[in-house]
Amino acid sequence: MRHKFTLKSVPIWSVTKVSFVILLIVGIVIGFFYAIMLSSWSMLFDSFSVTQMGTELGVLRKLGFVMIPFLAIFYAIFGTISTIILALIYNLIASAIGGIEMVLEETGKNIEPRAADTGERTVHIPEGPVNGF
Secondary structure (H helix, E strand, O other): OEEEEEEOOOOHHHHHHHHHHHHHHHHHHHHHHHHHHHHHHHHHHHHHOOHHHHHHHHHHHHHHHHHHHHHHHHHHHHHHHHHHHHHHHHHHHHHHHOOEEEEEEOOOOOOOOOHHHHOOOOOOOOOOOOOOO
């Protein structure tokens, strides 16, 4: 059975939480690669340089591992701000011209019956911010 749905708006708080965690992980991974790259370059240049230049390049080795938390925080903060702005823009555009239409198909595999189908009592817990926060 196929069902057609339209994504009219995106809940800002849930998008913010998910994007923050994803971008924090991405920042850690990219910071790790920067640390390896800067440390490798400093060791390579240290072997070819004189003592004065080798001392200055030793700072580059230490800077590489400072990049891990710096890039993680940078990606998490600025990426999340960008994601919030994009979610707000999507909500404005979707309210004006309509949202993204999706067609979902029910496969019938491993589907648990919902409480409404079995006659059990359900409790509705609202998602999103509480009292506007």
